[in-house]
Amino acid sequence: MGARRALQRSVLHVASCSLGGSNRLLRQQQQQLEAHHLPTNLQEHYDIILPSHKSGIEKRYIHLDAELISAHPEIIDKHLPSLETRVDIMATEVPKLAESAARKAIAKWGRLATDITHLIFSTYSGYHGPSADLQLASLLGLCPSVSRTILSLHGCSSGGRALQLAKEIAENNRGARVLVACSELTLICFSTPDESKIIGHGLFGDGAGAVIVGADPSTDGECPLFEMVATSQTMIPGTEHALSMQATSSGIDFHLSIQVPTLIKDNIHQCLLDAFRSVGNTDPNWNDLFWAVHPGGRAILDNIEDKLQLHPCKLAASRQVLSEYGNMSGATIAFVLDELRRRREKEQDIQQQPEWGVLLAFGPGVTIESIVLRNPLSRGLKEN
Numbered sequence: 001m002g003a004r005r006a007l008q009r010s011v012l013h014v015a016s017c018s019l020g021g022s023n024r025l026l027r028q029q030q031q032q033l034e035a036h037h038l039p040t041n042l043q044e045h046y047d048i049i050l051p052s053h054k055s056g057i058e059k060r061y062i063h064l065d066a067e068l069i070s071a072h073p074e075i076i077d078k079h080l081p082s083l084e085t086r087v088d089i090m091a092t093e094v095p096k097l098a099e100s101a102a103r104k105a106i107a108k109w110g111r112l113a114t115d116i117t118h119l120i121f122s123t124y125s126g127y128h129g130p131s132a133d134l135q136l137a138s139l140l141g142l143c144p145s146v147s148r149t150i151l152s153l154h155g156c157s158s159g160g161r162a163l164q165l166a167k168e169i170a171e172n173n174r175g176a177r178v179l180v181a182c183s184e185l186t187l188i189c190f191s192t193p194d195e196s197k198i199i200g201h202g203l204f205g206d207g208a209g210a211v212i213v214g215a216d217p218s219t220d221g222e223c224p225l226f227e228m229v230a231t232s233q234t235m236i237p238g239t240e241h242a243l244s245m246q247a248t249s250s251g252i253d254f255h256l257s258i259q260v261p262t263l264i265k266d267n268i269h270q271c272l273l274d275a276f277r278s279v280g281n282t283d284p285n286w287n288d289l290f291w292a293v294h295p296g297g298r299a300i301l302d303n304i305e306d307k308l309q310l311h312p313c314k315l316a317a318s319r320q321v322l323s324e325y326g327n328m329s330g331a332t333i334a335f336v337l338d339e340l341r342r343r344r345e346k347e348q349d350i351q352q353q354p355e356w357g358v359l360l361a362f363g364p365g366v367t368i369e370s371i372v373l374r375n376p377l378s379r380g381l382k383e384n
């Protein structure tokens with residue numbers, strides 16, 4: 001009983017996070033597509049309808065290239081079935097992209113891949129069994145006894161959901177080290193320009209992120225980056241229609257309602273108050289926190305900033321990730337955590353770093369995942 005209580009009391013540490021973006025720039029892809037005289041002109045279309053000064057997105061990376069389209073022209077022909085082709089390609093590429101992120105996270109963590117006890121894999125892009133979690137475990141050489149879970153169709157909130165589950169596992173299994181891997185490839189839903197979908201196609205990019213989560217860091221070099229102190233998931237009632245995905249013969253079709261930024265704006269304050277009340281803080285000053293917000297779109301970040309009266313620097317990490325990679329759905333939050341880590345390392349004065357922070361991710365439901373975070377360095381200073 002004593003040991004059980006000690007485990008439940010332990011704080012949780014995000015021990016390392018990393019990324020492995022796919023490496024083809026959308027703009028370069030566009031040139032290749034044009035060179036192949038394929039009936040698409042994506043970048044030009046985006047530049048008119050969603051220019052970078054409006055979207056906040058300068059670059060995105062996609063796996064799709066002209067060679068792939070030459071081999072599978074059905075991908076850009078809405079009148080031909082292409083779901084099977086896409087699912088086949090994803091079966092290999094989703095775990096491969098996750099592998100590149102996971103290898104970097106494991107290297108930064110500093111322990112052996114075989115020390116990983118649990119794996120949570122999240123993707124909206126994989127529809128194949130044995131699923132991507134099993135393949136990733138094989139690619140990384142994880143122990144055959146690694147305990148695997150795959151999450152699907154949580155959309156952009158899946159990174160937050162996976163971290164929350166990892167926290168539960170780590171706190172309830174002594175010595176557990178949970179690898180969280182999110183890998184997203186837009187090829188599963190890619191289509192040629194279409195006015196009704198242009199906002200979504202202008203936002204999303206490919207990428208993978210990986211984080212290692214454990215409780216009670218060992219003394220052999222583990223360096224916790226963030227503590228996850230409390231977690232919550234909130235669904236905004238009556239908003240099921242706002243974000244949705246559906247399998248069709250020509251890939252996964254998605255719908256983004258124009259109301260999403262407003263729905264988040266109207267609900268975020270209460271959601272945050274509830275999250276901080278759960279850790280005994282009934283009157284948080286939002287500008288005293290550090291912020292890891294899923295950059296679902298520029299308007300979402302603007303609305304949060306406006307509603308909570310945040311200083312512009314507070315969402316700078318989220319805006320930078322949006323600018324450099326676009327919205328990589330569930331994988332994006334690992335990039336934001338990594339960017340916060342990088343910014344924190346540049347900050348000379350640890351005393352100036354906020355001790356408390358918050359992670360927010362949004363997905364279908366509309367669901368808001370929130371995690372109250374703590375900076376282990378600032379906490380250590382206070383305790384010493």
Ligand SMILES: CC(C)(COP(=O)(O)OP(=O)(O)OC[C@H]1O[C@@H](n2cnc3c(N)ncnc32)[C@H](O)[C@@H]1OP(=O)(O)O)[C@@H](O)C(=O)NCCC(=O)NCCSC(=O)CC(=O)O
Pocket residue numbers: 050054055056154155156157196199203243256257258259260261295296297298299300327329362363364
């Ligand atoms: C796309 C934007 C950057 C565009 O910003 P702008 O400053 O240009 O101005 P704006 O918002 O007025 O939009 C410009 C034009 O696009 C239209 N428009 C905007 N959002 C739309 C949508 N979802 N569907 C269809 N049309 C849309 C507007 O009506 C307007 O049309 P007109 O010019 O005719 O008046 C922004 O609206 C934005 O960030 N929206 C949030 C995107 C979003 O929902 N992200 C969540 C992704 S999903 C996610 O992260 C979770 C998940 O997947 O689960």
